[in-house]
Amino acid sequence: MKKNKKGTFLSVIFFGVIFFFSAQAQEAPRVPADVISKAPNALVAPPTQVEGTVNCFDYYKFGSVQVDVESELNAIISGVPMTFFATIKNNNDYPIVEGAVYAKVFRNQKDQDQAHANGNFLVDQFFVLENISLNAKEQKKIDFTWQVPSYAISGDYQIAMFFTSAKKFNLLGLSFTDDVVGNTMNFSVVGELDKNVEFDKNAVDINGQNHHFATFLPQFKDEDIIIKINLVNSTSEFQIIPIIYKLYSWDGQTEENLIETKNETIQIDSNETKQLTYTITDKSSPVYYLVVEADWQDSKSILDIRTVRENVNKVRINFPSITSYPLRQNEKNTLFVCAHNSGTANMVENNKLVISILDENQEEIHQYAYEGPISGAMMGLKDEFIPKEN
Numbered sequence: 001m002k003k004n005k006k007g008t009f010l011s012v013i014f015f016g017v018i019f020f021f022s023a024q025a026q027e028a029p030r031v032p033a034d035v036i037s038k039a040p041n042a043l044v045a046p047p048t049q050v051e052g053t054v055n056c057f058d059y060y061k062f063g064s065v066q067v068d069v070e071s072e073l074n075a076i077i078s079g080v081p082m083t084f085f086a087t088i089k090n091n092n093d094y095p096i097v098e099g100a101v102y103a104k105v106f107r108n109q110k111d112q113d114q115a116h117a118n119g120n121f122l123v124d125q126f127f128v129l130e131n132i133s134l135n136a137k138e139q140k141k142i143d144f145t146w147q148v149p150s151y152a153i154s155g156d157y158q159i160a161m162f163f164t165s166a167k168k169f170n171l172l173g174l175s176f177t178d179d180v181v182g183n184t185m186n187f188s189v190v191g192e193l194d195k196n197v198e199f200d201k202n203a204v205d206i207n208g209q210n211h212h213f214a215t216f217l218p219q220f221k222d223e224d225i226i227i228k229i230n231l232v233n234s235t236s237e238f239q240i241i242p243i244i245y246k247l248y249s250w251d252g253q254t255e256e257n258l259i260e261t262k263n264e265t266i267q268i269d270s271n272e273t274k275q276l277t278y279t280i281t282d283k284s285s286p287v288y289y290l291v292v293e294a295d296w297q298d299s300k301s302i303l304d305i306r307t308v309r310e311n312v313n314k315v316r317i318n319f320p321s322i323t324s325y326p327l328r329q330n331e332k333n334t335l336f337v338c339a340h341n342s343g344t345a346n347m348v349e350n351n352k353l354v355i356s357i358l359d360e361n362q363e364e365i366h367q368y369a370y371e372g373p374i375s376g377a378m379m380g381l382k383d384e385f386i387p388k389e390n
Helices: 112-118
Strands: 008-015 065-070 075-077 081-090 096-107 121-134 139-147 155-165 169-172 184-190 197-199 225-233 239-249 258-268 272-280 287-296 299-309 315-322 333-341 347-358 364-375 379-385
Touching: 065 096, 065 155, 065 169, 065 184, 081 096, 081 121, 081 155, 096 139, 121 139, 169 315, 197 287, 197 299, 225 239, 225 258, 225 287, 225 299, 239 272, 258 272, 272 287, 315 347, 333 347, 333 364, 364 379
Parallel strands: 008 347, 075 184
Antiparallel strands: 065 081, 081 139, 096 121, 096 155, 121 299, 155 169, 155 184, 197 225, 225 272, 239 258, 239 287, 287 299, 315 333, 333 379, 347 364
8 A cells, every 4th residue: 555644734614604696597498418427436546445434425426416508509500609598406405605617518529439539529618607606405597608619610519517616626527527527418510611720639649658538547657748739720721820738737627726828829731730749847746637729710629638647646625515504503414525635645644634614704613623544535524513503
């Protein structure tokens, strides 16, 4: 068993005040959406049980918030805005605060084997709505618009929904993946173009190995991580394409995770494939998330690439909450938190985790502290308490 001796201090604060947000949407015919509700295996380290802990998934339910998405249209002309309607459903017995709905838009690959290995072509990703508060079992209706690019090529598309709390805790889908998604809706784009400038998602190379997006993350030790990407111009004209690279630690939901931004401009001839290279020299993060975007006219081609740095271990909180709300005088409640090591070690020693529940006046209602190891696999901690007042 590998152990890391470096200690970590984690602190989480809950606020007892709940803010409400509401947006009304028109009623529209329902379109079926595929929903993934099983707990994903997004961890790097192997499972290890820590004495005195509980099963995280007895309390944290992946997929417990749904974002059912639909539209009045199943097909749209390129260059036209497409309106979507969504119902956000909190199926938990506790409220969700600081929620955010995130969306990814894909164009389907025609080769099903390639789609299975790498997912579909990512053409856009964005926050739909932020600062969402939901009571236990509450539903909210929202609507939003995606501007279909004028230079979008014809084909079958899909929009996939994600939901996070505090832009850290995944309750629906994993936004840093293209295959673990939440509710989806399929539609088609009809336009005049069948050629474009985009990345070849099936030809990404990392340190000499072909990278597959829908498989285990590649792991590297102290060496530079050299990522090679093919940009393909299938049009009949010379193009000048701006490229932006954003390297994050873990995921790209918050700018506090941003490590580096790099811009370059690529000149590419008609029917040419040009290889681009990005090198990760940083060695401080257990997991890197590289977002590469190429802009052609008003369209985008995006790659979300994740890699792992071996023997760099940082613990992170996956989700904290209480099992019921509001707090009632003399009624037992349970505070729980899920945590894990985001690196490759199956155990990180000498951690201290402190959780405080505060009321709307910032006065402490309850505090729980844990000192000890945190495993690579998701582990749960719980603490029962009895509020002294409502």
